[in-house]
Each structure stands twice: as structure tokens, then as C-alpha cells.
Amino acid sequence: MLVAKGADIATSTQRIEKPEAEWKAMLTPAQFGVLRQEGTERPFSSSLNDEKRAGVFVCAGCALPLFTSRMKFDSGTGWPSFFTAIPAHLDSKQDFKLIAPRTEYHCVRCGGHQGHVFDDGPPPTGQRWCNNGVALRFIPAEGKA
Numbered sequence: 001m002l003v004a005k006g007a008d009i010a011t012s013t014q015r016i017e018k019p020e021a022e023w024k025a026m027l028t029p030a031q032f033g034v035l036r037q038e039g040t041e042r043p044f045s046s047s048l049n050d051e052k053r054a055g056v057f058v059c060a061g062c063a064l065p066l067f068t069s070r071m072k073f074d075s076g077t078g079w080p081s082f083f084t085a086i087p088a089h090l091d092s093k094q095d096f097k098l099i100a101p102r103t104e105y106h107c108v109r110c111g112g113h114q115g116h117v118f119d120d121g122p123p124p125t126g127q128r129w130c131n132n133g134v135a136l137r138f139i140p141a142e143g144k145a
């Protein structure tokens with residue numbers, strides 16, 4: 001994975017445990033609401049929605065790489081969307097916040113909520129990883145920023 005020199009990226013999935021008060025102090029209120037309270041940002045509110053440069057999307061909580069720009073597609077939903085994810089960097093669970101169960105997914109390192117995965121995505125996977133932009137940080141590839 002080619003990223004800019006000095007880019008702040010986590011190289012280990014070793015689990016981070018922090019008291020919620022510490023997360024609250026280090027995250028913005030919007031990040032905290034999504035990552036720690038499983039909130040959902042307003043559609044079309046994230047600049048990452050239109051991010052088309054080459055690079056990597058890391059967890060806003062712990063800097064673990066979750067997606068690369070090659071995994072991104074324009075779903076038209078207003079949330080950054082991906083047809084797959086970096087293997088073993090996300091974990092999922094069923095959530096019953098809406099009437100139909102949805103598959104919630106979160107960062108394996110810090111447990112931060114990222115989004116929901118649906119089965120109406122494009123080939124080759126047919127998956128749509130619908131991610132909150134505020135829960136991600138984009139790091140452009142070296143030389144392409």
C-alpha cells in the first residue's frame with residue numbers, strides 16, 4: 001500500500017481499549033456520535049463522498065486502513081460507498097435499529113462504528129459498504145495529492 005511519507009497510519013490491528021471519556025476528548029462531537037454511539041451522518045454531508053483521488057481511507061478513531069480508493073464507487077446514496085473492504089480490518093454484527101435487520105460493521109482495532117453493509121452493490125462482490133464519511137480520514141497516495 002503506497003501512501004505519503006509520514007502519513008499517520010496504524011500498522012497493527014492490536015485492539016485499543018479506551019474509556020468513553022477519552023474518546024470524547026479526542027474525537028469531534030460528530031465523530032464521537034458515529035464511532036462510539038452508532039449514529040449516522042446526514043447524506044451528502046461528507047466531502048469524502050466526492051473524493052476520487054488515489055489513496056487510503058483510515059479509521060478516524062485509530063488510523064487503521066479500512067478501504068482503498070480502488071474499492072470506492074459512486075452509489076448515489078450520499079455516503080461514501082465501497083464494494084469491498086481491506087480484509088480482516090472490519091468486523092460486523094446484526095443491528096435491529098430499523099425493522100429489517102441490517103449488518104452493522106466496525107473497526108476491529110478500536111471498535112468504532114463505521115457503517116452498514118448491504119447486498120445491492122456492484123460487481124464483482126455485489127456488496128455495498130455504506131460508510132459514514134466522518135468516521136474515516138482520507139490519506140492521498142504519494143505523489144497524487
Ligand SMILES: [Zn+2]
Nearest residue numbers: 059062107110
Ligand atoms: Zn478504529
